[in-house]
Amino acid sequence: MSEKVLMKGNEALAEAAIAAGCKHFFGYPITPQNELTAHMSKRLPKIGGTYLQAESEVAAINMVLGASAAGVRAMTSSSSPGISLKSEGLSYLAGSDLPAVIVNVQRAGPGLGGIQPSQADYWQATRAAGHGDFKLLVFAPSTVQEMVDLTGDAFALGDKYRMPAIMLSDGILGQMMEPVVMPKDSIARIPERPWAACGHGDKREHNVINSLYIEPPVLEAVIKARFEKYRLIEEKEQRCEEYLTDDADIVIVAYGASARISRSAVNAARKEGIKAGLIRPITLWPFPTKAIISRIGNAKTFLCVEMSMGQMVDDVRLIVNGKRDVRFFGRTGGMVPTPAEVLGELKKIKGGI
Amino acid sequence: MKFKRPHALTDAQFHYCPGCSHGIVHRLVAETMDELGVEGKTIGLAPVGCAVFAYNYFNCDMVQAAHGRAQAVATGIKRALPDNVVFTYQGDGDLAAIGTAETVHAATRGENITVIFINNAIYGMTGGQMAPTTIPGQVTQTTPYGRSTKDAGHPIRVCEMLATLDGVALAQRVSVDTVKNVNAAKKAIKKAFQYQMEGRGYTIIEVLSTCPTNWGLSIPDSLEWLRKQMVPYYPLGVFKDKGEKKEEGQ
Amino acid sequence: MNMNLLLAGFGGQGILFTGKVVAYSGMLDGDEVSWLPSYGPEMRGGTANCSVCVSDSPIGSPLVTAPDVLIAMNLPSLQKFENAVVPGGLIIVDSSIVDEKVKRKDIRTIYLPATRLAADNGLKGMANMVMTGRLYKETKFCSEEKFIEGVTKSIPAKKADLLEKNMAAIKIGMESGE
Numbered sequence: 001m002s003e004k005v006l007m008k009g010n011e012a013l014a015e016a017a018i019a020a021g022c023k024h025f026f027g028y029p030i031t032p033q034n035e036l037t038a039h040m041s042k043r044l045p046k047i048g049g050t051y052l053q054a055e056s057e058v059a060a061i062n063m064v065l066g067a068s069a070a071g072v073r074a075m076t077s078s079s080s081p082g083i084s085l086k087s088e089g090l091s092y093l094a095g096s097d098l099p100a101v102i103v104n105v106q107r108a109g110p111g112l113g114g115i116q117p118s119q120a121d122y123w124q125a126t127r128a129a130g131h132g133d134f135k136l137l138v139f140a141p142s143t144v145q146e147m148v149d150l151t152g153d154a155f156a157l158g159d160k161y162r163m164p165a166i167m168l169s170d171g172i173l174g175q176m177m178e179p180v181v182m183p184k185d186s187i188a189r190i191p192e193r194p195w196a197a198c199g200h201g202d203k204r205e206h207n208v209i210n211s212l213y214i215e216p217p218v219l220e221a222v223i224k225a226r227f228e229k230y231r232l233i234e235e236k237e238q239r240c241e242e243y244l245t246d247d248a249d250i251v252i253v254a255y256g257a258s259a260r261i262s263r264s265a266v267n268a269a270r271k272e273g274i275k276a277g278l279i280r281p282i283t284l285w286p287f288p289t290k291a292i293i294s295r296i297g298n299a300k301t302f303l304c305v306e307m308s309m310g311q312m313v314d315d316v317r318l319i320v321n322g323k324r325d326v327r328f329f330g331r332t333g334g335m336v337p338t339p340a341e342v343l344g345e346l347k348k349i350k351g352g353i
Numbered sequence: 354m355k356f357k358r359p360h361a362l363t364d365a366q367f368h369y370c371p372g373c374s375h376g377i378v379h380r381l382v383a384e385t386m387d388e389l390g391v392e393g394k395t396i397g398l399a400p401v402g403c404a405v406f407a408y409n410y411f412n413c414d415m416v417q418a419a420h421g422r423a424q425a426v427a428t429g430i431k432r433a434l435p436d437n438v439v440f441t442y443q444g445d446g447d448l449a450a451i452g453t454a455e456t457v458h459a460a461t462r463g464e465n466i467t468v469i470f471i472n473n474a475i476y477g478m479t480g481g482q483m484a485p486t487t488i489p490g491q492v493t494q495t496t497p498y499g500r501s502t503k504d505a506g507h508p509i510r511v512c513e514m515l516a517t518l519d520g521v522a523l524a525q526r527v528s529v530d531t532v533k534n535v536n537a538a539k540k541a542i543k544k545a546f547q548y549q550m551e552g553r554g555y556t557i558i559e560v561l562s563t564c565p566t567n568w569g570l571s572i573p574d575s576l577e578w579l580r581k582q583m584v585p586y587y588p589l590g591v592f593k594d595k596g597e598k599k600e601e602g603q
Numbered sequence: 604m605n606m607n608l609l610l611a612g613f614g615g616q617g618i619l620f621t622g623k624v625v626a627y628s629g630m631l632d633g634d635e636v637s638w639l640p641s642y643g644p645e646m647r648g649g650t651a652n653c654s655v656c657v658s659d660s661p662i663g664s665p666l667v668t669a670p671d672v673l674i675a676m677n678l679p680s681l682q683k684f685e686n687a688v689v690p691g692g693l694i695i696v697d698s699s700i701v702d703e704k705v706k707r708k709d710i711r712t713i714y715l716p717a718t719r720l721a722a723d724n725g726l727k728g729m730a731n732m733v734m735t736g737r738l739y740k741e742t743k744f745c746s747e748e749k750f751i752e753g754v755t756k757s758i759p760a761k762k763a764d765l766l767e768k769n770m771a772a773i774k775i776g777m778e779s780g781e
Contacts (some may be wrong), residue, residue, distance in 0.1 A: 006627050006638070024433055032642055048433040054425070055458035061420040062455070066429025069416045070396065072431065092419050115643045176665050177623065178637035179630045197414035197430070199394040199437050205364075208408045210417040257664075264663025280372075338668050
């Protein structure tokens with residue numbers, strides 16, 4: 001391991017992708033992810049890779065699709081409005097069973113929205129990234145170190161399951177600097193891709209990368225097989241961190257930057273005798289269902305804290321299924337909740353318990 | 354001379370309508386791969402449109418791209434595999450309407466790929482709607498009174514437009530309506546592949562093509578319509594050719 | 604060490620760099636640190652601010668909304684953030700730029716003519732480092748050794764020749780006041 005350095009989230013993520021063996025990056029400028037593309041444009045030419053500034057987000061994601069189809073690890077990054085443009089490509093990647101990493105440094109929407117941090121693309125990432133029946137791996141880092149660690153995981157799991165992975169970051173995590181330990185060299189063990197369209201060399205049948213299945217029974221079978229894979233992933237790959245949940249009366253569920261704020265609020269609440277805890281989903285899909293279920297026993301109330309009008313809270317309500325009260329607190333439009341505001345919510349709930 | 358199926362074509366039977374030019378152009382591309390011995394290192398891009406199933410017909414590795422995105426996908430492939438041969442096979446709606454940005458930017462970057470552009474002045478797969486290359490006055494499903502340039506604007510002459518860009522090494526318009534023209538088309542396609550293998554930059558061969566089904570014409574009449582209506586609007590010829598010698602700095 | 608620091612001023616005063624020096628020094632001293640800039644249109648000639656947290660436990664929100672220390676390098680910054688400072692907190696004002704006084708009585712205020720001191724010593728444009736020196740003197744946010752190392756490491760290799768001037772400006776700050 002190398003030494004601890006102070007790095008911006010966006011740059012650290014870019015460097016982690018390179019460490020993961022990603023040498024092909026296609027992007028388009030948008031705030032607040034510009035440090036990521038800048039870093040890639042500086043680094044990739046020096047290691048024999050490709051940085052290409054595409055004519056649009058649409059082109060960029062399709063370039064990623066091409067590079068992935070050709071058998072290499074590829075990545076693109078953007079922020080919310082740009083991810084909307086990439087939704088076509090996300091659907092095609094999923095429908096073609098191609099791995100790729102897509103970074104969303106979320107900003108406020110809808111429309112041009114604003115450039116300040118947000119978590120209002122949860123539904124987009126976990127439910128509606130594009131047309132059709134499909135899922136994406138969705139990772140939610142909450143520190144710069146996790147921007148690094150989860151990027152490696154996103155590439156590895158994307159390859160393992162042959163599907164795209166989203167790094168769902170936000171303007172805070174992208175812009176902030178924190179100490180981080182980078183993987184020393186390329187630690188990536190990139191698995192063989194016998195399915196890639198890289199020229200058959202007269203040694204095998206031609207490979208076809210395709211999402212079109214004109215016969216409905218065939219397409220249904222393909223999708224069902226894919227959903228069997230998704231079921232397996234839901235069983236095996238749920239990840240979260242729990243903090244002081246063992247005896248918690250109130251369990252906050254929050255991810256990313258909101259989880260950091262919530263953790264401060266939990267600490268403050270404990271000082272005031274409120275038994276609060278935190279479940280921090282690290283994977284948003286698969287959602288850490290098991291952890292939530294295991295806390296239905298001791299939690300009297302769940303409180304979801306998000307930088308949105310309430311999106312992840314839907315998933316928590318589905319899991320809790322009416323067995324406990326599920327509350328929501330959020331700020332939106334680029335506003336960031338403060339620990340004091342979250343503490344206020346905890347106090348309100350405590351008063352009612 | 355023995356007339357046999359090129360190796361670079363699979364045994365699958367084409368689904369194209371009688372009189373459609375796709376079959377001929379597929380064959381020319383496959384013959385080119387055979388003659389240059391590059392089938393094993395070629396990756397082809399199938400478009401959205403009538404040629405969507407091209408991935409079933411070409412024996413090289415194939416990738417099916419979203420509507421209009423073939424050249425962006427091809428860019429990703431070529432950047433990952435610079436020593437391989439990459440071609441896209443696209444119709445007029447795919448290339449010159451929904452994929453205009455991808456086309457223009459791949460061309461101006463001098464992306465080292467070959468584009469086979471089928472211009473038949475109509476959307477075939479969806480049942481005969483107006484294309485960006487539908488000529489003035491042409492009747493289609495969505496221009497039932499003939500294309501009015503006042504309402505629907507003017508057709509795009511793709512080769513002429515792209516010839517203005519520095520990244521383009523070869524831009525040539527051909528036709529496959531006669532034996533002589535088929536031979537010329539073959540030569541052009543092969544030259545484009547060769548330019549790519551020499552790393553010369555972006556090459557595009559536009560092929561004027563027939564669509565008897567959606568034009569509502571018999572096969573002989575559609576050949577006649579192509580010559581009388583299309584060729585005057587879309588003259589055959591070379592619009593850009595960087596020449597035989599490799600330029601400095603390319 | 605636990606300090607939530609907010610630095611604010613005009614774009615171009617080196618606000619973000621100052622924050623980086625503090626964060627880097629804290630990190631080298633073994634503390635948890637975070638650095639979060641304001642970003643967006645305000646970067647372009649308007650106000651710039653930067654949140655820095657130094658803590659002995661994992662940092663929650665990196666956005667400092669209730670600073671223990673505010674460094675105000677222009678009037679709009681002072682006006683915007685004066686009331687956010689925690690009771691008992693500290694404000695260091697560049698008094699060569701800000702001619703108003705802090706109104707609050709429940710906090711400590713230091714008026715330091717950093718811009719003038721820098722200029723008088725041939726260190727034009729290094730008021731931020733003078734402020735940093737004074738910040739160090741007041742808060743001792745890390746060991747002196749790590750502070751010097753933090754400054755050194757924060758300066759990009761291309762600008763290494765500026766280290767000496769930065770250190771000189773810091774010294775002026777550290778030696779200012781009582």
